[in-house]
Amino acid sequence: METYISTSFQLRVDPAASFPGFGYPATSLKRFQETAGAYSILLQNGNIVHFEPKDPVAFKNWLHSFKVPDASSFFL
Numbered sequence: 168m169e170t171y172i173s174t175s176f177q178l179r180v181d182p183a184a185s186f187p188g189f190g191y192p193a194t195s196l197k198r199f200q201e202t203a204g205a206y207s208i209l210l211q212n213g214n215i216v217h218f219e220p221k222d223p224v225a226f227k228n229w230l231h232s233f234k235v236p237d238a239s240s241f242f243l
Contacts, residue, residue, distance in 0.1 A: 169196075173184070178230065184194065186220065186225075186226055186229045188220060188221065189218050189220065189226070190217075191208070191216065193229075193230075193233035193235065194211075195210050195211050196208055196209075196210060196211070196230070196233070196235045197209045197210060197211050197235075198235060198236045198237070199230055199235055199236075199237060199238060200237065200238040200239050201223070201227060201239075201240075204219060204220075204223040205217065205218070205219045206218045206219070206220070206223075208225070216242045240241070
């Protein structure tokens with residue numbers, strides 16, 4: 168009898184978790200805009216914060232995984 172181990176899994180992402188080095192959870196973000204790897208982020212409370220992640224692509228993917236809208240798409 169052979170035993171098979173499934174290598175597929177479902178990634179569970181916690182919306183209360185924040186991106187490494189970024190002090191805000193995804194649930195507090197309203198929209199973002201990126202310019203040359205630097206991000207300006209509008210928070211749900213109306214404040215704007217700026218963040219320059221070490222890995223801008225990973226940060227953008229994190230934002231997209233929580234469906235945080237890109238503010239630049241509002242002007243297309």
